[in-house]
Amino acid sequence: MNIVYIALGIVFLLWILGNLHRKIKRRNKLIHIVESNCTGCQRCIKRCPHKVLEALKEEGKVRIVVKNPNKCSACGDCIAVCKFKALELVSKHTP
Ligand code: SF4
Ligand code: SF4
Structure with missing residues (x-):
């Protein structure tokens, strides 16, 4: 019985560490629009829960811009719904 508790504890610990690792990785990322x-x-x-993106109307076309970059949690939800591969996560520290 103890073995079961130990195994469950290890699985739980690995889950926590995995989440922490993903969170740290995301902190340095930011959404970027591939305009082409x-x-x-x-x-x-x-889809964005933080209202990071905005649509601008320019010369009859809609252009998407990153309005609130500091609010982007790099969750990737917007990437998941984009059917045109027009979004990507990039490093915040890209020169
Ligand atoms: S990655 Fe998440 S928070 Fe950032 S713009 Fe996309 S949906 Fe919004
Ligand atoms: S979902 Fe993709 S194609 Fe549609 S506006 Fe957003 S970035 Fe552009």
Whole structure:
């Protein structure tokens, strides 16, 4: 019986460490728009829980911009809904 508790404890610990590792990795990331792929469909804007992205209308076209970069948690939710590979996470410290 003790073995079961030890095994469960190890699984739980690994889960915590995995989450922590992902969180630390995300802290240095930021969303970036690949404009050449973007169709302006705005699915990403609807999906973002932190209102990071904004749609600008320019010369009849919709352009997506990163309005609140500091609010981006790098969760990747917007990437998951973009069908055109127009979003990517990049390092905040890219020169
Ligand atoms: S979901 Fe993708 S294609 Fe649509 S507006 Fe956002 S970045 Fe552009
Ligand atoms: S990665 Fe998450 S927080 Fe950042 S813009 Fe996309 S949906 Fe919003």
